[in-house]
Amino acid sequence: MTPSKQPEIPADGDSPNVARADLSTPAVGRLSLYYRELHRLLDAGQMSTNSRDLAAMVNVSAAVVRRDLSSIGSVGRRGVGYDVASLAHHIGVVLGSGVNWKAVMIGVGYLGNALLRYRGFERLGFSLAAAFDTDPSKINRVVGNTRILAMDQLDPVLRELKPELAILAVPSEEAMDVASRVVALGIQGILNFAPTTLRVSSSVAVINVDLASELQQLAFRIQNG
Numbered sequence: 001m002t003p004s005k006q007p008e009i010p011a012d013g014d015s016p017n018v019a020r021a022d023l024s025t026p027a028v029g030r031l032s033l034y035y036r037e038l039h040r041l042l043d044a045g046q047m048s049t050n051s052r053d054l055a056a057m058v059n060v061s062a063a064v065v066r067r068d069l070s071s072i073g074s075v076g077r078r079g080v081g082y083d084v085a086s087l088a089h090h091i092g093v094v095l096g097s098g099v100n101w102k103a104v105m106i107g108v109g110y111l112g113n114a115l116l117r118y119r120g121f122e123r124l125g126f127s128l129a130a131a132f133d134t135d136p137s138k139i140n141r142v143v144g145n146t147r148i149l150a151m152d153q154l155d156p157v158l159r160e161l162k163p164e165l166a167i168l169a170v171p172s173e174e175a176m177d178v179a180s181r182v183v184a185l186g187i188q189g190i191l192n193f194a195p196t197t198l199r200v201s202s203s204v205a206v207i208n209v210d211l212a213s214e215l216q217q218l219a220f221r222i223q224n225g
């Protein structure tokens with residue numbers, strides 16, 4: 001372990017000393033990566049780390065790590081660094097992973113199937129409470145641990161389960177209708193895989209995932225050195 005140049009004083013307590021709305025989207029993304037790497041360290045039995053090693057794990061500078069962590073009130077101790085468990089816990093609280101989030105999946109084709117089988121969501125506090133599809137041949141099948149229900153069950157099931165999040169993996173031409181329906185049923189956040197722009201109330205958080213666009217950006221970077 002290498003001491004960092006700045007004093008690193010461990011944060012105490014579970015209440016992140018941060019105005020969460022002030023965190024930029026890239027900073028939230030980096031916190032999520034630190035969180036993932038800290039859990040990897042915990043699994044490997046490592047108890048402490050420092051900003052330089054964390055920086056190398058997520059490919060940013062140590063100064064960025066220190067700035068990100070101090071912005072949530074976590075400061076490491078010179079020569080000691082950060083306690084891995086308490087830092088992971090602290091970031092988890094900031095990112096909302098201490099809360100159990102209920103999500104529903106809409107559309108269980110190739111992508112929905114793969115996501116329902118992924119076990120990594122639960123660890124971060126996300127449970128896939130139900131899945132929905134319009135294809136009658138899929139109804140009542142269980143994928144991962146989640147049963148696929150018909151879309152005409154959407155209203156009663158969402159009213160009962162009260163999930164906060166919806167993951168949309170439907171064809172793009174269906175996505176807007178589906179989004180409007182889930183928002184009307186109280187969904188507060190949408191992870192949208194359909195390659196289309198969703199127009200929903202600004203009070204609903206929408207994150208678009210577009211791997212094709214990421215590939216395009218990757219190609220651009222390679223092409224432009």
Ligand SMILES: NC(=O)c1ccc[n+]([C@@H]2O[C@H](COP(=O)([O-])OP(=O)(O)OC[C@H]3O[C@@H](n4cnc5c(N)ncnc54)[C@H](O)[C@@H]3O)[C@@H](O)[C@H]2O)c1
Nearest residue numbers: 107108109110111133134135169170171172194209210211
């Ligand atoms: N973001 C990404 O990186 C990425 C990658 C792959 C696919 N996609 C997109 O994700 C979506 C799903 O892709 P896929 O390959 O799984 O497609 P797919 O055709 O295999 O699956 C779509 C599923 O949605 C269901 N469906 C259709 N209309 C519906 C509706 N109104 N309500 C509920 N279910 C409905 C279908 O029955 C089907 O099971 C597409 O929009 C695709 O373009 C995005």
